[in-house]
Amino acid sequence: MKDVAAAAGVGLKTVSRVVNEESGVSPAMAARVRAAIAELGFRRNDSARLLRTGSTASVGLVLEDIGDPFSSTLSRGVEAVAREHGCLLFAGSSAEDPDRERELALALCARRVDGLLVVPAGGDHGYLLPETASGLAVVFLDRPGAGIEADAVLSDNAGGAPAGTAHLIAHGHRRIGFVGDLPHIHTCAERLRGYREAMGTAGLPVDERWIATGPTDPATVGRAVRRLLTDGPDGRAEPVTALFTANNRVTLAALQALAGLPARPAVVGFDDLELAALLSPGLTVVAQDPETLGRTAARLLFDRLGRDTSPPRRVELPTRLIVRGSGELPPA
Template sequence: MIIKGERMGRPTMNDVARSAGVSLKTVSRVVNGEATVDPALAARVRAAVASLGYRPNLGASMLRRNDRRTRTIGVLLEDVSNPFSAAVNRAIEDESRGRGVHVLTGSLDEDPVRERDLAVAFARRHADGLILAPTAPDQGYLATDWQPGTPVVFVDRPPTGYRGDAVLATNRSGTAEAVRHLVARGHRRIAFLGDAPRIATARSRRQGYRDAMREAGLPTCETVAPDCGAEAATLALLTLPARPTALFTAQNLITIGALRALRRLALQHRVALIGFDDFPLADLLDPPVTVVAQDPVAMGRAAARALFERIDGHTEEPREISIRTMLIPRGSGELLPA
């Protein structure tokens, strides 16, 4: 049975305009996130949209817009469940919301195939731009698989084989500062637990460790300790005849594994530890964990602003934007050699 006046099927923009008592153009401007609509009219449109259950057709909306934009961007990070990636992503979302832009996010899990597949998927959705923390050894595929003329900004790690703005922490100098901090407290056997060498940030942090150890005339002791095996790698170091008196862990999940090993051997108050990347509750442990803190919020904001500048027509040469790290002494990095 059809009741007179009742529309069947999916509500349209015309239905919203009639319900709100405004023009079709006003509805279009509100739906597309334009900020120039009178607030009272915009509120009426949004109320009508909610009442009718209207859902815009993004493909058709893009075709009607003069600038051909979809008001969406893609964000591909290593692992959005990681506190660092989560903070970067939230900062990008906050910057995007003020521009009426929606964020599509994916986790790469250090999988080069997944990086390319997700980038292609976002391209097919006609995203206006992409923020990418590279996992693949080469981003040259973007020249053919990404949308021509659509900007890409890299965050946390620099690109290879493709040119674009890159927002990077001061990985090398931040690590060197932390190792010098340990040397200044009398440590001479300082071990480095790092991530896989194929990762650009891992290589930079390893080089910072080597810089500081060479300056001090000390021998290096380096171990690759991916987060899934960090506890075992630390246990192996700590059971050596001449065990390290201090550890530098090159990312937060490795730090957590090292802390488990130290506590397992009851050495958390005898072996100093500094970790790269802060993590939740690090200041509440015993002893509190000294870290080289990145600023993921600043990195996310800088990446989003760089991307929107490119979307708006900025055409100058690609830039490297450096975000400084900060050494935060809390206790674990201030232990003296036993």
């Protein structure tokens, strides 16, 4: 910019005016500046501009895994809203590791993103307190944050999980397995609670051996599914006749495991899958709307940037039971 000013024989501020299309520059001068800009191939450095301005026109998004369908659909919603606000999006994955979440979130803070959207991996977000104290806006998605007062946008797990479980019960199932991811993850815990609630409401006992939580790799989930379906001999639990799978990766792994087994338990999954309707039977799910989740959280974030100082809100988005066949199979 200094070079442009020198080349055009004008002051720095005049170049700035032309670059920013501010009014009050004589046409002759503007033309001279534009010529110099073209000749030198000048392009304004926005990082420098934003340093002076105070904002960074960017938001950070900490996901579980940028490549997961749930996360990426959520990102699409966030990106759309960020775009509307002229903001660029930093995206990164925590891989469900609290240290990585923290590291990533703080790196984003150090860049002074205007706002931060976090799908929590860890159970304590107190590390963000100094950041919010100095003006950072934070919104949690999919799971609430802890150790800090901030907005959260979640799916209605407390409504969806009982609805899915009750659907299986309504189709005659009394022994229903719950397959979830790590039990300390908020969504897993909430959905498990919902499962128990629906069983209780129906007056059905829950055998703790029907509950399988853990890593979501196909091998682990496969073992869990086989166990749930074959327990029974030697005084162990009776096999379940239906499965409630608590998220997209668990459902996928469970379906893969079932493909290799003779048993045809009923299945209701939490989260929709891309080809769910084309399976036979079609996969009955409790669908979330990850794109709206992302949009809603981003809107809330920008409201906060716009000096909305009302108390932190918790928004719950409805889930929707989509009946396609797998959840209506009768008990074996």
